[in-house]
Amino acid sequence: MRIGELSERTGTPRRLLRYYEEQGLIAADRCPNGYRDYDERFVDRILQIRGLLDAGLPTRIIKQILPCLDKPRIIHFSDATPEMIATLEHERDRMTERIGCLVRNRDAIAEYLETVLSNDRARAAAARQASAGASAGASEG
Amino acid sequence: MRIGELSERTGTPRRLLRYYEEQGLIAADRCPNGYRDYDERFVDRILQIRGLLDAGLPTRIIKQILPCLDKPRIIHFSDATPEMIATLEHERDRMTERIGCLVRNRDAIAEYLETVLSNDRARAAAARQASAGASAGASEG
DNA sequence: TCGAACCATCACATTGATGTGAAGGTCAAG
DNA sequence: CTTGACCTTCACATCAATGTGATGGTTCGA
Numbered sequence: 001m002r003i004g005e006l007s008e009r010t011g012t013p014r015r016l017l018r019y020y021e022e023q024g025l026i027a028a029d030r031c032p033n034g035y036r037d038y039d040e041r042f043v044d045r046i047l048q049i050r051g052l053l054d055a056g057l058p059t060r061i062i063k064q065i066l067p068c069l070d071k072p073r074i075i076h077f078s079d080a081t082p083e084m085i086a087t088l089e090h091e092r093d094r095m096t097e098r099i100g101c102l103v104r105n106r107d108a109i110a111e112y113l114e115t116v117l118s119n120d121r122a123r124a125a126a127a128r129q130a131s132a133g134a135s136a137g138a139s140e141g
Numbered sequence: 142m143r144i145g146e147l148s149e150r151t152g153t154p155r156r157l158l159r160y161y162e163e164q165g166l167i168a169a170d171r172c173p174n175g176y177r178d179y180d181e182r183f184v185d186r187i188l189q190i191r192g193l194l195d196a197g198l199p200t201r202i203i204k205q206i207l208p209c210l211d212k213p214r215i216i217h218f219s220d221a222t223p224e225m226i227a228t229l230e231h232e233r234d235r236m237t238e239r240i241g242c243l244v245r246n247r248d249a250i251a252e253y254l255e256t257v258l259s260n261d262r263a264r265a266a267a268a269r270q271a272s273a274g275a276s277a278g279a280s281e282g
Numbered sequence: 283t284c285g286a287a288c289c290a291t292c293a294c295a296t297t298g299a300t301g302t303g304a305a306g307g308t309c310a311a312g
Numbered sequence: 313c314t315t316g317a318c319c320t321t322c323a324c325a326t327c328a329a330t331g332t333g334a335t336g337g338t339t340c341g342a
Contacts, residue, residue: 004318015301018321033308035319051242056197058298068253069246080257088250095247099240101192105210106236109229112209116221145288157330159291164328174338176289199328 002031006038010046017046023059025049025066056098061091143172147179151187158187164200166190166207197239202232 007014020026021036026045028036048069052062064087148155161167162177167186169177189210193203205228 002319013300014319016299019299031319033319035308048242048246051238052246053299054197055239055243056195060298065246065250069249085254085257088254092247092250092254095243095250097192098196099243099247101189102196102236102240102243105189105193105206106233106240108210109206109233109236113226113229113233116226143289154330155289156332160329172289174289176338194329201328 001038001040001042003028003036003038006042006046009043010050012046012050020046020049020059024063025059055095057091057095064088065091142179142181142183144169144177144179147183147187150184151191153187153191161187161190161200165204166200196236198232198236205229206232 001009003014003017006012007017010017017026017036021028026042026049028038028042031037045066049062049066053059064084068088142150144155144158147153148158151158158167158177162169167183167190169179169183172178186207190203190207194200205225209229
């Protein structure tokens with residue numbers, strides 16, 4: 001598929017697909033005429049990249065961890081230098097921290113929403129109650 | 142405490158503490174001489190802000206969700222407009238997505254590391270084995 | 283009273299992820 | 313053969329978060 005289709009299917013501006021390639025995150029084939037040529041797997045790959053970018057990882061780091069995430073990981077045994085291992089361990093820990101932070105704050109938001117919404121429900125119930133009482137002739141003043 | 146101490150205790154440049162204030166994320170008291178004056182609670186607050194920034198949330202959003210995260214949330218019932226509720230629900234969902242993405246990729250990294258490291262252990266064991274065999278006089282060509 | 287170590291504001295620079303548009307090549311359809 | 317919808321590269325603009333430095337006020341101890 002060409003860049004336009006990949007762009008549509010991933011909701012990613014062409015500009016950024018070229019940018020990700022420039023940053024070494026993806027490597028597209030080229031048609032004889034110079035057009036970029038992507039296969040199906042790029043769809044998930046782009047989505048993964050965008051998710052990680054959105055989660056705060058810079059392209060530099062994404063570039064490093066992406067190769068380790070392919071299914072047949074047999075190939076990558078030899079090129080696992082000690083520095084690479086250290087980087088991966090560090091990023092893994094950083095991601096765990098991020099996850100903890102996001103979970104804490106998301107749960108706090110969820111709890112807040114739960115409180116506010118249940119409060120709304122109670123108020124709505126009270127309003128129904130009051131209107132029922134009013135239609136029965138009573139009023140509280 | 143003044144800005145220097147808060148900076149040290151949170152590992153955050155003074156420049157950024159002022160920036161966060163400018164963005165409305167925090168509101169510091171002022172001493173008579175104009176110096177910013179922070180109390181203990183700012184330490185956690187700054188750490189929370191930095192965590193969220195690191196997790197990809199922009200200051201604009203952090204500013205919106207922070208007030209909902211304070212412990213005595215009784216005050217915030219009235220100012221919970223429908224738009225605010227919608228924003229919070231949206232951000233909660235976005236955070237859940239981010240969490241999912243981070244968890245998936247972190248686990249993949251962890252699994253990769255596990256594989257590589259266990260491979261290393263096996264190789265080390267094999268090396269020990271070989272050296273023991275060599276010291277016993279045998280060799281495999 | 284002087285200097286060091288704080289603090290203040292202001293302003294300009296940088297970096298990474300993006301937006302946008304120009305200038306031009308390719309290709310299928312009319 | 314031209315038009316339109318793709319594609320290419322290149323370049324400059326923007327935005328948010330951050331770095332850095334200038335200029336000057338406050339406080340405190342020698």
